[in-house]
Amino acid sequence: MGELRLMKGNEVIAEAAIRCGCDAYFGYPITPQSEVMETLMAREPWDETGMVVLQAESEVASINMVYGAAGTGKKVMTSSSSPGISLMAEGISYIAGAELPCVIVNVQRGGPGLGTIQPSQADYFQSTKGGGHGDYRLIVLAPASVQEMHDFVGLAFDLAFKYRNPAMILADGAIGQMMEKVELGDFVPRKTSAEIDAVYGSWATTGKKASRAKNVITSLELDSALMEQNNLRFQEKYRKMQQDEVRYEMIQCEDAEYILVAFGSSARICQKSVELARAKGIKVGLFRPITLFPFPTEPIAELAKKVKGFMTVEMNAGQMIEDVRLAVGCAGESKPVLYFGRLGGIIPTPGEVVDALEQKLIGG
Amino acid sequence: MEVKDIIKDENLVYSRPKLLTDKITHYCPGCSHGVVHKLLAEVIEEMGIQEKTIGVSPVGCAVFAYNYIDIDWHEAAHGRAPAVATGISRVNPDKVVFTYQGDGDLASIGTAEIMHAANRGENIVVVFINNAIYGMTGGQMAPTTQMAPTTLLGQVTATTPCGRDLARNGYPLKITELIGQLPGTAYVTRQSVHTPAAVRKCRKALKKSFENAIAKKGTSFVEVVSTCSSGWRLSPVDANKWMEENMFPFYPVGDIKDAEKAGAELFMQQNLKNC
Structure with missing residues (x-):
């Protein structure tokens, strides 16, 4: 049995990220999920695992930092709450369009607008039907306990890398703030540069080698015939998720x-x-x-x-x-x-x- | 003597950098982008950093920068290149990361991202092409669009058909001077590429910036005052002349901040007085 602790949902997101070999977290404070970044900063994982934790100037910047770092084949994540996720919608669409893996945690609060800081599930449409512009889907996991807040971080990363698609953990202020007993997972080492090159070298911006063509991370394709093909490929991926990844x-x-x-x-x-x-x-x-x-x-x-x-x-x-x-x-x-x-x-x-x-x- | 007698290795004084691809350019005749692309390819090749350099291209005419230089690239959303570069650089401190951005991208929609990346002193190079117009969308007003001293009227663009009007549009933004004030920056300079001498200076500035990034000195920022013949509705030759007469008085060329050199700050203070 793993280590048992009494923890807040938000805190355990941070702990699970460190333990599952996450390379970086970029975020911006917003209630009711600020404990995610606070816990990470207090844990100082850069000394322990080499994980980068950075407070960005906005949610717009944090999701674009995720976009950049994810392009290099790293395991990266961000977290926010509803209004912040709206700001990230542009970046999430780009990440989905460029087919990059990453994890986004939404600890929902009531809306619309600035709304309230109390728990809500009003971002269901936004999360499951896309959220930003264009035909894309996120893998969306809904934890119902602090234990699942822990478990779904690793699961979300696995699914994100399996499909090269952003995955979202859709929690809410109640699960983020409540404390429960949680069994923590073992530490998984972060991937080395050589491992990333070996596994993701066909697409990641790891620096152009003489042995391969240059890698370009982009969602742009001005030739509509090719852009249609890209979209069909995405749809096939979503169909495959529908076939293989349903959990209930x-x-x-x-x-x-x-x-x-x-x-x-x-x-x-x-x-x-x-x-x-x-x-x-x-x-x-x-x-x-x-x-x-x-x-x-x-x-x-x-x-x-x-x-x-x-x-x-x-x-x-x-x-x-x-x-x-x-x-x-x-x-x-x-x-x-x-x-x-x-x-x-x-x-x-x-x-x-x-x-x-x-x-x-x-x-x- | 025939041509074949002249073209020999021992007579070679210049050749195209190997890092420039064979892709046919999409840039207009007279555009500065091509020259700056070539300089970047030359500098990266000369420094032998092809395998560790990652470029971040913007939204705008240079969105396709990734087609021309044979390195890994990441295409960012409009204005977000400095955040994307931050992400790449923070998780890959062994890499050399640069952004390549236009004036709409960097000085309008992306002001927050560039100011904060520079203020954090990210170890990146920022190449800022300022041609005072939105080229790709058809020549609309940019934050850097001029109040032209030779005409008394502001610059005419697709969205300022009667000239930029201070009452309606506000003032042209000297973002490079603002960035020069941030302690996170190591080197902030304004260059141009309209003459062979200017091209050589710009090349030097770019090389210094890449050296700074490798030495982890903070953010290096190279503005290149540029022409947009199509957007300005001028021939390439006239565009260069218009740039010298109308842009250089407001956007003077020179080093604004060089952490290694005294005097650059003085240049900036005098320049700010001229606003």
């Missing part, structure tokens, strides 16, 4: 008549709601998408054949519900898919969720 958790779905669908903090709350409802004799289960892109469409379609209805529980005005409806509809089922949520930084209580389930879905 099902809790008490075996005999369920009703299914709550929730991710992240909402899913933690719904776990309690399932207990409360079952105590009342309601046969309800929880379906928790772990990858928001690729979305677990097929498992939901399978459930749709068996259950009476779904209710998504989201800390937004109903965003994931569109993907659940698509999944149910594509399965040819006409089962009701309803929504319950709280907005603007309010976290729903388990009881509220059960009330909504009874009134909207069962009573409706």
